[in-house]
Amino acid sequence: MSSHRVVITGMGAVSAIGNDVDSFWGSIKNGTCGIGHITSFDTTYSQVKLAAEVKGLNSEQYFENRDTKHNARFMLLARIAAQQAYHSSGLDTADFDRDRFGVYVSSSIGGIEVLEKSKESFSATAPARVSPYLIPSTLVNLASGAIAIDVQARGSNLPIVTACASGANSIGEAFHKIQLGLEDIILAGASDAAITPLSLAGFAAMRAMHTGDNPDRACIPFDSERSGMVMGEGAGILVLEELEHALERKAPILGEIVGYGANCDAFNIVSPDLEGKTISKAINKAIDDSGVKKTSIKYINAHGTATVLNDKTETRAIQNVFGEHAKDVLVSSTKSMTGHTLGASGAIEAIVCIKALQDNFVPATVNYLKPDPECDLNLVVNKGIAQKLDIVLSNSFGFGGHNACLIFKKWQA
Numbered sequence: 436m437s438s439h440r441v442v443i444t445g446m447g448a449v450s451a452i453g454n455d456v457d458s459f460w461g462s463i464k465n466g467t468c469g470i471g472h473i474t475s476f477d478t479t480y481s482q483v484k485l486a487a488e489v490k491g492l493n494s495e496q497y498f499e500n501r502d503t504k505h506n507a508r509f510m511l512l513a514r515i516a517a518q519q520a521y522h523s524s525g526l527d528t529a530d531f532d533r534d535r536f537g538v539y540v541s542s543s544i545g546g547i548e549v550l551e552k553s554k555e556s557f558s559a560t561a562p563a564r565v566s567p568y569l570i571p572s573t574l575v576n577l578a579s580g581a582i583a584i585d586v587q588a589r590g591s592n593l594p595i596v597t598a599c600a601s602g603a604n605s606i607g608e609a610f611h612k613i614q615l616g617l618e619d620i621i622l623a624g625a626s627d628a629a630i631t632p633l634s635l636a637g638f639a640a641m642r643a644m645h646t647g648d649n650p651d652r653a654c655i656p657f658d659s660e661r662s663g664m665v666m667g668e669g670a671g672i673l674v675l676e677e678l679e680h681a682l683e684r685k686a687p688i689l690g691e692i693v694g695y696g697a698n699c700d701a702f703n704i705v706s707p708d709l710e711g712k713t714i715s716k717a718i719n720k721a722i723d724d725s726g727v728k729k730t731s732i733k734y735i736n737a738h739g740t741a742t743v744l745n746d747k748t749e750t751r752a753i754q755n756v757f758g759e760h761a762k763d764v765l766v767s768s769t770k771s772m773t774g775h776t777l778g779a780s781g782a783i784e785a786i787v788c789i790k791a792l793q794d795n796f797v798p799a800t801v802n803y804l805k806p807d808p809e810c811d812l813n814l815v816v817n818k819g820i821a822q823k824l825d826i827v828l829s830n831s832f833g834f835g836g837h838n839a840c841l842i843f844k845k846w847q848a
Contacts, residue, residue, distance in 0.1 A: 440677070444524040444687055447515070447519025447624075451469025451669065456519065466801045468772050469773060470485055470486070470653050470654055473488065476632055481632060486630045487654075487667035487772075487774025488630055492515070508668070510626070513542070514585060515670070517672045526674065533588060536620045537609065538623075539591075539595065539624075540605065540623065541778050542625055542778050542779075543597075545574060547628075553565055553566065575596050579593075582672075591621075597835065598833030599777050599780055599831060600781060602779050603784075605623045606623045606673060606695075607697060610695050613675055616677075621675045622672055624670065624673055627670075628668040641705065647662065654771050655741055656771055656803075657814055658741070658807065662743075667774020667776040669783055688846045690793065690845065691845075693725040693843070693844045694725025695721055696717045697837075697839045699838065700836030715755040718756045718840050729760055734791060735764055735829075736787055738780075784831070788843045792846075796820070803816035826844050826845075
């Protein structure tokens with residue numbers, strides 16, 4: 436079967452540190468932390484006080500209010516990021532086969548805020564009070580469906596739900612679909628908006644959340660004082676396109692995706708395989724898929740959630756894979772700035788990787804103070820650094836044992 440090269444020709448981002456790719460990347464380079472006290476609901480009775488909320492978003496730049504009135508927040512964020520990606524790629528003015536144009540946009544938790552609000556108005560004796568938009572607003576696949584309508588993409592539409600690996604899996608599966616010649620273009624990524632009372636209470640009950648009150652010491656991946664993740668919200672969308680198709684229409688080429696590895700721990704529904712053996716295999720799968728040498732990978736955007744188990748396990752996996760070279764590979768977790776955007780994280784971090792390759796810049800893990808001997812990686816902390824980059828790796832792992840690793844390459848004609 437033929438194998439096609441796949442490039443990135445457009446990107447869109449909505450996050451706590453920027454509502455478009457340029458402002459988002461500027462904040463990443465400056466080490467801006469988007470974590471603060473929650474403003475979207477009263478936290479008086481909530482264990483969780485901090486989150487990384489999207490700020491100052493103007494949806495009217497992209498849609499009329501009537502077009503988004505009944506969208507759950509995750510749908511709105513996804514549609515905005517998709518519009519950015521679609522327009523930046525030049526697809527809005529291009530003539531191409533829309534039957535070979537797909538959308539793989541995921542979410543881990545969907546429209547949970549709509550479900551919470553609907554339960555408040557629901558009564559067993561008056562069920563008709565429930566909005567007819569309840570189901571279309573909560574189903575995880577409907578961001579992908581809405582985007583397909585927005586951009587008239589009539590190819591395959593596959594929202595892949597693998598918890599916090601959703602965005603990375605969506606990009607990886609889209610990459611292989613185009614590589615096999617089954618589609619020409621796919622909008623791929625994910626969106627999540629789970630800063631809600633019920634969602635945060637559920638994560639806190641699992642002891643997965645940071646419950647302190649200091650934003651500067653909240654999300655601190657690989658730091659010995661880390662105590663859990665901080666919820667973020669946002670969306671990241673990439674336009675993946677077959678190389679010859681992109682060249683023919685003179686599309687802007689931002690980078691190339693060359694490798695994808697995915698597997699499952701089959702260990703525990705919420706805990707990683709503590710030895711990192713399965714994660715190691717996923718990284719190796721991505722490397723084998725790409726055909727690059729391990730020593731050519733100079734930067735790893737880590738999953739790095741600031742939970743005790745994830746950071747320690749990911750460290751072991753990286754050391755298992757890279758051996759002596761592990762001390763030379765730069766590592767950071769940009770969740771220290773964006774918070775953990777759940778399924779969207781892998782897509783948002785893919786954008787970080789593409790921009791890092793373009794600018795030869797490695798972003799930092801911010802607010803890092805106290806090293807953990809069990810996380811003895813070559814960490815870039817507090818301030819990003821200039822570094823020539825040709826190949827980078829991005830890791831994403833999700834509840835259920837889902838592992839997804841992506842390898843990106845600097846574009847060279």
